[in-house]
Amino acid sequence: MLLTIDVGNTNIVFGIYSGKDLLTHWRISTHKEQTEDEYGIILKSLIADAGIDFRKIKGVIISSVVPTITPYLEKMSRKYLGIKPLVVGPGIKTGINIKYENPREVGADRIVNAVGAYHKYGGPLIIVDFGTATTFDAVSSNLDYLGGAIAPGLGISTEALFRRAARLYRVEIAKPEKVIGRNTASSMQAGIFYGYVGLVDHIVERMKKEMGEDNVFVVATGGLASLICSETRTVDKVDPMLTLEGLRIIYEKNAESV
Numbered sequence: 097m098l099l100t101i102d103v104g105n106t107n108i109v110f111g112i113y114s115g116k117d118l119l120t121h122w123r124i125s126t127h128k129e130q131t132e133d134e135y136g137i138i139l140k141s142l143i144a145d146a147g148i149d150f151r152k153i154k155g156v157i158i159s160s161v162v163p164t165i166t167p168y169l170e171k172m173s174r175k176y177l178g179i180k181p182l183v184v185g186p187g188i189k190t191g192i193n194i195k196y197e198n199p200r201e202v203g204a205d206r207i208v209n210a211v212g213a214y215h216k217y218g219g220p221l222i223i224v225d226f227g228t229a230t231t232f233d234a235v236s237s238n239l240d241y242l243g244g245a246i247a248p249g250l251g252i253s254t255e256a257l258f259r260r261a262a263r264l265y266r267v268e269i270a271k272p273e274k275v276i277g278r279n280t281a282s283s284m285q286a287g288i289f290y291g292y293v294g295l296v297d298h299i300v301e302r303m304k305k306e307m308g309e310d311n312v313f314v315v316a317t318g319g320l321a322s323l324i325c326s327e328t329r330t331v332d333k334v335d336p337m338l339t340l341e342g343l344r345i346i347y348e349k350n351a352e353s354v
């Protein structure tokens with residue numbers, strides 16, 4: 097079995113694969129001050145609760161966009177699972193050719209998504225990931241990672257709206273019936289929801305033009321993807337587990353060197 101770990105700025109997602117099958121996954125919030133022992137306790141109890149024998153885990157792969165957390169998860173893996181984990185970064189085989197000016201600058205999650213999506217759907221494609229930030233990644237038909245766009249995420253945009261305006265308050269991120277809101281909550285929902293639908297479609301359309309390839313497939317992932325993509329014109333498919341799938345594929349590409 098393989099343990100995949102995706103460290104985002106809001107959540108850490110753990111997945112357990114048996115071969116190509118994702119057996120189960122868990123989401124815990126990202127706290128910068130957690131130690132290897134705390135991660136060890138959390139993970140061991142989640143694994144036990146799922147009725148999985150942790151000794152069956154033979155590999156661990158980590159993708160992280162929070163550098164301070166990575167060493168604690170590496171230590172956890174060594175201490176509690178007895179496994180030296182693979183950490184996605186320089187020196188790891190991904191098969192993708194990163195065209196960023198400085199390849200080290202790209203978030204590991206974006207590369208993992210690109211590898212997972214290309215493997216599943218082929219290129220050319222665009223991946224939209226609704227996380228703390230919303231990322232857009234362009235991948236060519238011959239597996240070049242071309243770059244993309246980073247927009248403020250839905251959660252943090254909504255939070256900024258009510259934090260900075262005295263009479264606004266927290267509202268649920270949901271699709272309101274009408275874009276012309278007749279109370280504060282539905283007006284905020286209209287601005288957030290339909291504004292974000294427009295942001296996604298507009299960026300995707302511009303990226304497609306700039307890529308200059310035909311039949312660009314568009315896949316979206318992340319917690320709020322299905323909500324927003326119920327209204328977008330440009331997203332072809334919502335695939336919630338794309339990042340974990342990318343991690344599994346990268347692990348397999350590197351397995352012989354572990």
Ligand SMILES: Nc1ncnc2c1ncn2[C@@H]1O[C@H](COP(=O)(O)OP(=O)(O)O)[C@@H](O)[C@H]1O
Nearest residue numbers: 104105106107108226227228229251318319320
């Ligand atoms: N399954 C979900 N359903 C609804 N909202 C979600 C879900 N997962 C994450 N979110 C929301 O999406 C935002 C980003 O979360 P996440 O995708 O975990 O980001 P990151 O990868 O940056 O940690 C947060 O505001 C979170 O509350």
Ligand SMILES: CC(C)(COP(=O)(O)O)[C@@H](O)C(=O)NCCC(=O)O
Nearest residue numbers: 104105161201202203227228229246
């Ligand atoms: C853009 C991100 C903050 C997205 O992270 P997330 O929303 O998944 O927490 C992350 O991929 C990152 O820190 N990237 C480094 C900058 C770059 O990709 O250019």
Ligand SMILES: [K+]
Nearest residue numbers: 104205225227
């Ligand atoms: K992410």
